[in-house]
Amino acid sequence: MTTDWEALYQSGEAGWDKGAAAPALLAFLAESPLKGHVLVPGCGRGHDVRAIAAAGADEVIGLDLAPSAFAGAETLANTHFILGDLFALPAEFASAFDAVFEHTCFCAIPRERRDDYVQAVAKALKPGGLLLALFYLTPRDNPDLTLGPPFNASVEELDARFAEHFTLLRSETPTVAFPGRENREVLRLYQRRGD
Numbered sequence: 564m565t566t567d568w569e570a571l572y573q574s575g576e577a578g579w580d581k582g583a584a585a586p587a588l589l590a591f592l593a594e595s596p597l598k599g600h601v602l603v604p605g606c607g608r609g610h611d612v613r614a615i616a617a618a619g620a621d622e623v624i625g626l627d628l629a630p631s632a633f634a635g636a637e638t639l640a641n642t643h644f645i646l647g648d649l650f651a652l653p654a655e656f657a658s659a660f661d662a663v664f665e666h667t668c669f670c671a672i673p674r675e676r677r678d679d680y681v682q683a684v685a686k687a688l689k690p691g692g693l694l695l696a697l698f699y700l701t702p703r704d705n706p707d708l709t710l711g712p713p714f715n716a717s718v719e720e721l722d723a724r725f726a727e728h729f730t731l732l733r734s735e736t737p738t739v740a741f742p743g744r745e746n747r748e749v750l751r752l753y754q755r756r757g758d
């Protein structure tokens with residue numbers, strides 16, 4: 564069944580939105596700001612977009628398919644919000660980004676479309692570009708992988724799905740997280756391989 568994200572925003576059921584950028588992203592940016600042009604797919608209300616922009620990226624584009632996600636969201640000089648589908652990116656997004664930041668978009672994608680997610684992110688990145696991903700691995704206590712969204716994932720699944728296009732540079736359990744997400748996330752830094 565397709566999720567109506569717009570309806571969830573309109574009915575005030577955006578329970579994933581914590582009103583702030585992800586703590587693990589802020590900790591990462593304090594050490595290593597993302598540079599250049601950055602894409603944030605499934606950006607929601609844009610907290611992560613603004614944090615990456617404020618940390619010094621040249622331009623940060625937040626993409627979401629729900630108009631109400633970022634309607635009225637605060638923008639900075641180097642942020643843009645675009646209504647669109649990650650699975651149908653505009654042609655000008657091909658090899659356009661130095662970095663992509665993932666946060667609670669992958670877990671919103673059903674398993675049968677997750678390889679499409681990997682392809683889309685790989686296509687958007689320049690060769691050598693970085694994918695910084697804060698994967699919310701186990702939003703559900705029930706291990707049934709068909710339940711969602713949000714859908715659970717495992718590091719083994721990530722290894723299998725991302726291996727074709729990405730080299731894993733770093734992988735760690737974040738030391739900071741939103742309450743309730745402690746030890747349920749993994750922060751990974753991947754590099755897009757050249758083809």
Ligand SMILES: C[S@@+](CC[C@H](N)C(=O)[O-])C[C@H]1O[C@@H](n2cnc3c(N)ncnc32)[C@H](O)[C@@H]1O
Nearest residue numbers: 568579605606607627628629648649666667671
């Ligand atoms: C669980 S929410 C997370 C939002 C945001 N990352 C956050 O942490 O607050 C998932 C978001 O992905 C968006 N989304 C789902 N499928 C998408 C797609 N194919 N293309 C773009 N956005 C998508 C939804 O509209 C929703 O805003």
